[in-house]
Amino acid sequence: MGSVLVAFSGGVDSTLLLKVAGDVLPGEVLAVTAAGPLYPSAEVVEAGQLADLIGVQHVVVANTALQNPVFQKNPPDRCYHCKKELYASLQKLADRRGLRQVIDGVNADDAGDFRPGLQAGKEMGVRSPLQEAGLSKEEIRRWSACLGLPTADKPASPCLATRFPYGAGITAEKLARVAAAEGFLRRLGFLLVRVRDHGDLARIETPSGQLSLALERAGEISGGLKELGYVYVSLDLQGYRTGSMNEVK
Structure with a gap:
């Protein structure tokens, strides 16, 4: 494959990918993290720290998806439009740096x-070595633990746009409110939590x-989220699950 640019979020998948790429291709790897309203700022900082730990050069680029009117409308293929622009960037x-291949942590x-962003990657010629190797999330976590990576047990952290039902317009202000709400809940001790934004209603998902804990601290949670502008605060009794917004697409 030769020299590579790794689309690096700092999650469990891309961190393992970066570690292996750095070991196999020393000096020929660049880690690139997208920053902007779609991502909590702490995640971008942590990505830089992980790249330093692994010993790979790290660059941050701006994600401009919110400038795209189609993305702002939040259609079901929202991720396609975001990824297409990001991978083009x-x-x-990669071309400017003389790197032969862009790879990601799929x-x-x-x-x-349901991941329309995968199609964008294929169209842009992005390769996914973990997928090509047939590695599941569980296997990636095991390999990460074997290599001593601090992300082995890190919860998934998809972009903040996934907190909104399809068709609900996305703005920087809405994204900031969700980020603040989830940050507040993490400070209360919720290691894995999602605040699904339904306008005036915040629907909290956390593992069963x-x-x-959510019920014990219901008053504190309700008060904190209402201070952020939510009128109603609910707890989803089905608990946390990936892709829950796809249930209402």
Whole structure:
């Protein structure tokens, strides 16, 4: 494959990919993280720290998806439009740096979910070594633990646009409110939590093992989220699950 640019979010998948790429291709790897309203700022900072730990050069680029009127309308193929622009930007950067291939952390499990962004990657010639190797999320976590990576048990952290029902317009202000709400809940002890934004209603998803904590601190949670502008605060009794917004697409 030769020299590579790794689309690097700092999650469990792309961190394993970056570690292996850095070991196999020393000096020929560039980690690139997208920043902007779609991502909590702490995630971007952590990505830089992980790249430093692995020993790979790290660059941050702006994600401009919110400037796209189609993306702002939040259609079901929202991720396609975001990824298409992002991968085009990464390919230009790879060309300027003389890097032969853009790669990402898509894994073998991702094909089983509704992920229109995968099509954008294929169209842009992005390769997904973890998927090509047939590695599942569970296997990636095991390999990460074997290599001593701090992300082995890191919860998934998809972009903040996934917190909105399809068709609900996305703005920087709405994204900031969701980021603040989830940050508030994490400070209360919720390690894995999603705030699904339904306008005036915040629907909280957290694993079933933390539902009792949510009920114990219901008053504090409700007050904190109402201070952010939500009128109603609800707890989803089905608990946290990936792709829950696809249930209402």
